[in-house]
Amino acid sequence: MKPRVLALAAVGALVLGIGVLAFLTRAQLTGVERGRRLAEAEGCFGCHGPEGIRGTANPGRDEKTVPSYEGTLMMYAKNAAEVREWIRDGGTRARHGDPDWKAERMHGALRMPAFGRRLTSSQIDDLVAYVMAVSGEVAPDDSLALHGRDRAEELGCVGCHGPGGRLARPNPGSLKGYVPPWDGADFPELVSSEAEFREWVEDGVGRRFRDNPAAQFFLRRAPLHMPSYRKHLEPGDLEALWAYVGWLRAQPVDQPH
Ligand code: HEC
Numbered sequence: 001m002k003p004r005v006l007a008l009a010a011v012g013a014l015v016l017g018i019g020v021l022a023f024l025t026r027a028q029l030t031g032v033e034r035g036r037r038l039a040e041a042e043g044c045f046g047c048h049g050p051e052g053i054r055g056t057a058n059p060g061r062d063e064k065t066v067p068s069y070e071g072t073l074m075m076y077a078k079n080a081a082e083v084r085e086w087i088r089d090g091g092t093r094a095r096h097g098d099p100d101w102k103a104e105r106m107h108g109a110l111r112m113p114a115f116g117r118r119l120t121s122s123q124i125d126d127l128v129a130y131v132m133a134v135s136g137e138v139a140p141d142d143s144l145a146l147h148g149r150d151r152a153e154e155l156g157c158v159g160c161h162g163p164g165g166r167l168a169r170p171n172p173g174s175l176k177g178y179v180p181p182w183d184g185a186d187f188p189e190l191v192s193s194e195a196e197f198r199e200w201v202e203d204g205v206g207r208r209f210r211d212n213p214a215a216q217f218f219l220r221r222a223p224l225h226m227p228s229y230r231k232h233l234e235p236g237d238l239e240a241l242w243a244y245v246g247w248l249r250a251q252p253v254d255q256p257h
């Protein structure tokens with residue numbers, strides 16, 4: 001390479017390096033992830049099980065267990081506003097007015113506490129966002145995007161990226177310290193186009209980052225790495241996953257309150 005080209009390349013690498021550094025050092029947790037961390041800190045998982053999806057035995061109640069946030073949520077709460085009532089008041093307004101429920105509640109060994117006095121309104125927003133994300137209740141209408149969500153589950157993406165690709169699990173040593181969620185503010189910095197999304201999923205890293213020594217340094221340090229799925233994808237998977245991510249990113253960020 002000619003010296004001028006070399007110098008230009010060095011400047012280019014430096015600019016990208018600084019861009020990458022800026023991305024890697026700026027932690028931007030989503031409401032869903034803040035909610036997960038708060039649920040852990042507030043003891044919710046003691047009754048609702050790990051991550052709220054395996055309710056503890058609750059002798060005395062017909063249901064036999066504390067409900068999970070996944071699957072049966074809608075038997076307890078029709079929407080995000082009712083989830084909020086459960087968390088704030090220990091039950092919905094309708095249930096609090098129902099003597100049968102009150103009696104039934106007293107039969108159980110475990111009772112849903114009211115968190116309204118312990119937590120601020122925005123903390124409760126985060127908990128609602130987390131419960132709604134885990135419930136999977138808000139799903140794409142579009143069949144391609146819906147298929148993408150199912151494939152993310154079947155391929156195991158949700159292990160690291162969480163239900164619906166929406167968690168930011170700790171990944172110590174990476175500068176931000178978490179696995180970037182698909183609906184987070186970091187996403188566009190890592191994935192600027194569908195082509196780059198394809199590189200991440202097929203090769204386990206975007207080419208832009210693979211070829212950059214500064215990025216490599218940080219990507220290598222962390223215990224969790226994005227795997228390469230090239231050998232495991234079925235025809236149509238990338239299009240479906242991309243459609244799902246597009247749907248997810250178009251959703252309103254915060255739950256209504
Ligand atoms: C002491 C045990 C206990 C703790 C701690 C607890 N819950 Fe509950 N929760 C319950 C029980 C029992 C129910 C079922 C209520 C009923 O039918 O009486 C419930 C119901 C709920 C529901 C509605 C039903 C569903 O599908 O989950 C939500 C949402 C909920 N809890 C969220 C939370 C959150 C968030 C926290 C922590 C901030 C929390 N709970 C802490 C026991 C608990």
Ligand code: HEC
Pocket residue numbers: 152155156157158159160161171174179180181182186187190191197200201204219222224225226227229241
């Ligand atoms: C073993 C954990 C793990 C699994 C499983 C996993 N990923 Fe990742 N993924 C990561 C990590 C960690 C990163 C961040 C880059 C890095 O540190 O290598 C990442 C980054 C990404 C990115 C870059 C942008 C962003 O904000 O997330 C995309 C897109 C992505 N993964 C998609 C997927 C898809 C699709 C699947 C399933 C086919 C999947 N991942 C499975 C760990 C994982």
